[in-house]
Amino acid sequence: MYKRKIYLFGITSGLIMMIALCCTAVSAYLTQINLEQSNTGQTLLAEHQKLSSISYRMFKQLTDELIFGESANQAIIRNKQALIAQSLDKIRRLELQQRQALGSKMTAGSIEDTDELAGLIDAIISEFKAITATYNNTPLDQQNRLQTLLEVKIDNEFREAINAAVVRQGNVVSAINAKIETLNTAIVWFAVGVALFAMPCIILACYWLFNQLYQPLTIINNGTKAIAAGDYHQRLPETLDTEFSQLVSSLNLLASRLADHEMQAEHSRKQLEFEVEQRTREIKQVNEQLTRVDSRRRQFLADVSHELRTPLTIIRGEAQVTLRQSSASEDVYRETLDSILLQAVNLSELVDDLLLLARAELSQLKLDTSRQPLGDFLQNQVSQWQRLHEDRQFTLDIDGSTEALQLKFDQQRLKQVVAIMLDNACKYSAPQSPINVSLKQVDSSACIEIKDFGEGISPADINHIFERFVRFKHKSEGLGLGLAIAKAIIEAHGGEIQVNSTQGEGTLFQIYLPMDVE
Structure with missing residues (x-):
């Protein structure tokens, strides 16, 4: 009997342990699936936000292209277009995975809205190119086509589309979190029931789970804090459990991209400082050139005044001297007129030279060829x-x-x-x-x-x-x-x-x- 009880206890304990182990395995499997779905949802949410950020920066650069010149930002715009294409491809792939995992009802509209968003981005880029090609020196704030693009396409349609995608994905993430919460609640109640029959087993299992889960969670927590503090060179170890491998890879990828963006921002800042310094030097050179031109203009006015004053003085003097004579011979008058004529001819030649240069400057010099x-x-x-x-x-x-x-x-x-x-x-x-x-x-x-x-x-x-x-x-x-x-x-x-x-x-x-x- 005692032996039977021991056998019965052993069999019962074995069954309970088997049930507990099976339930633990099932719980772990469901938890892994939910974590993967949660990671997918969080990645999609982050990808939508990144797509929004890259798109708005690209729209700004396209607008700068209209202001500063057609070739000002071409390399950066092509880079942004490539990043947008990569982001859209990743979003479609993740949304397809999410639909297969969660079903069409929970992810309704995700893939279709992404296609519409991609089409809207292409339409905006094409409109920018069309406006650039037909730019006719009209002030930018008076171009109705550009105003429609900025206010309707970008501020209204694109912003509403990206916000709708973020809200929709947020709802999916919330639904996944609620599903995880429901599963966790069921597991807790089941664990409480099992605890009534096998408390020691549950305590040991909890102890084991605590030891197994605490370390990776601590590592992930410390890593995410370092990344949030701006240490984008921080990398999480790839040797954690498989349940955390995708999360670790996503966090490492996020840190790498943030580091790249920071490097690009620093490069852009240095490039801008260089260009500002270069433009400043050019402005100083132009200013010095204008100063020299103004100096020559002043000297020219002084020289012209002198050249004009000399013949005019001679003309006035000859006339005054001749007029003061009470009686003068014809030779005196002729000599005076010859002198006046000579000075008048010199003045005429000087005026002709100045007029020739002025006409040449205005491209109005006519030739009798x-x-x-x-x-x-x-x-x-x-x-x-x-x-x-x-x-x-x-x-x-x-x-x-x-x-x-x-x-x-x-x-x-x-x-x-x-x-x-x-x-x-x-x-x-x-x-x-x-x-x-x-x-x-x-x-x-x-x-x-x-x-x-x-x-x-x-x-x-x-x-x-x-x-x-x-x-x-x-x-x-x-x-x-x-x-x-x-x-x-x-x-x-x-x-x-x-x-x-x-x-x-x-x-x-x-x-x-x-x-x-x-």
Whole structure:
């Protein structure tokens, strides 16, 4: 009997232990499933929030692109689009897993709403591209299309869609948590019932579970606190129980992505600081340039005032002196009028030069062009200057390929350019030194070269010789308009002027005129 009782006790205890073990196994299995569903729900919720954050940053960058230029944020926008595509793919995959686990009723609308959200994001991106392509300098706050995109598509439709997805997923998470809570309550009551028959077994089981669960929960708790405190390099160990493996992987992935975002934010901040510093330097350079221009403008006004005052003073003086004479001969009047005429001509030439530069600046310089032989034109100019300066040797070298070359040009204006160049060559070289003029073809342009063997131009001055009102200190006569006028005339012909100079060896001016073929 005692032995039977022992056997009965043993069998009963074995059955109870077997039932307890089976119930524990079932409870653990259900708990694992619920934890996985909870992790999936939490991951989906976090993924929706991340999608919202990335999308709004991308929309902001697309808006910045409209303001600062089409190529300002292209690499960042493509990166954001790739992140959005990855996030949407992950959301669809997790939602499909969640639907298979929880059923269509609990996850109603999740997959369908995600497809609509993806379509809405694509529509917004396409609308941004369309607005960028049709941008017509209309202020951004007055563009109805952009205003509709920002206020309706983004502020209303997209925000409502993402908020609905977050709320829906929050409801799913809440339902899962409620399911877990119900299961936990059933397990507790079942455990209480089992405790009435096998309290020692339950105590031992609880003790074992406590030892098994406390350590990973502590590790996870400490890790999540470190990540929440900003230590994004914190990683949870991958050796925990399988029930926590997905949670650990998600937390480690979250920490890695937060670290990447922090690194990108730091890089963006440094890039912004660099760009601000660069723009500041550019603004300072522009300001210094404007200061120099203003200084030259003031000097020009002073020079023009002086140049205008001198002939006007002479004109007034000649007239006053002649008028004060009680009786003057015809020769006196003629001499006075000749002097006044000379000064008036000088004033007219000065005004003509200023008017030419002003028209050239406004692209309103009109040329009276006709097709003429360029070689004959240069021969006539060199001959005239040789007669004016008999003590100096002028040479003309015409390349064989350009002897019969005819170009369309304004003879008077080009004559003015050649006169300015030859006058400067005479002015800045010794009286007996030669001046060489040559004509050759360079690619599709005719090149007129004027070479002197004078003192040359210093490197500090050569970058400013084509600017208006620039005069070298050792040559103070004139207003410094000659080379500026020559450059304006040649550019009006569609050509350009280049200069090369070596101090002590002379200066070479090259005039390029396009050869048009009709």
